[in-house]
Amino acid sequence: MLILVLIDGLSADYVAAHRARLPHLTGLADEGLSVARLAASVPGTSMPGRASILTGVGADRHGIYGNHILDGDSFRPVHPEDLRVPGLLGRAAAAGLDAAGIGFALARPQDVRTYVGPWWIRGFIGGSRFAKQAARRDWRAVETRRDPGGRLAAMAGVGLPYRPGPEDGPFDAARDLMLGMASDRALADWVAGLACTDSPPDLIVTEIDMPDYVQHGWGYESDPAHWALATADLLVGALLARLAAAGRRDDTVIAVTSDHGHAPIRRAIHPEALLPGAVWEAEGALLNVILDGRWTEAAATRELAESGAVPLGPAHLPADVRGRMASFAAPDGHSFEPAMPGDGAPDLFGPPMMVSSHGLRPGHPADERICLLAGPGVPRRRLDVAAAETLAPTLARLLGLPPTATDGPTLLDLPAAPG
């Protein structure tokens, strides 16, 4: 059995500086293969990060080049069906493996036998600024539960939660924090419960999401962020303890990684101050602008220069998207956010709503995350750095899946760091 746990927004920098706050992750790192700095996907945002983990190829090939992608003349949130290459779950399904997606945002329900949708999807959809949201309907299908054989239902019968998600209601920060933590905890309970049944899946993919939400809202290395990250560590520790108690620890590979890092943001850039009438989407420190007769790449580059933003070039975009959209990176300490509605023209800069963020320039160290692997078939080895593309073929190899033409080198093939 292989269990992949994605901790959203757990940065390489944070782990390096706060090992003592993360005792279970540190123990896992000492036990197996650890990568201190796994490069971020480009862009370093949540959905591209998940797509990279599942496929091992860049956004130019897997097609998830942002949390929102082009849909005609506007942007919409991405959906699992937008993945252009078969990911780990599709390959596992083709090989006849029994896989479970428990709250993993880019899992396609039809690729896994047991499925629970991600609990934060409604908030993600609500966060889109655009009225055209075809994905809203599609995501509803993703919220479906699949439980043939009744393994989840059986767990509900012995006291594990059957509804992990927050209920709808007016925004309330304290309630949303509590429900987010409760949802992460519920999904972790289900993962441990499934792994310890008499017929455990071959593969479970899951995520722990509150560290990202709390860092965005309360700040990098803030007390609430320490609390959220320590809680994520505790959930991994609880999973390890339950596997050990069930006698499953020795035949389970645990993989822990993140989709991207996090970095403090001092100031927000309001794109509407420089690009009046343009259609754009802010992705943390990255801005995507739709190109049209007025807003060419050259014109947008010229205007955005006043903010210090620079064009990224098209390397991360699929061929059919190049020339239709351009991406720009904010200078250090800045992100892009819509201006608050008010009187008159919007100011170019303002205080950020999200005081920590990601999706920084390609290669920015603060976007980097970690990767930990421990269990049968995993050597004890410490790697300083690895490319983002190495994780998917590593997981495929550990699952015994036949290699594909896109599989590059795995983490198991890389030499250990000296010393």
Ligand SMILES: [Zn+2]
């Ligand atoms: Zn994320």
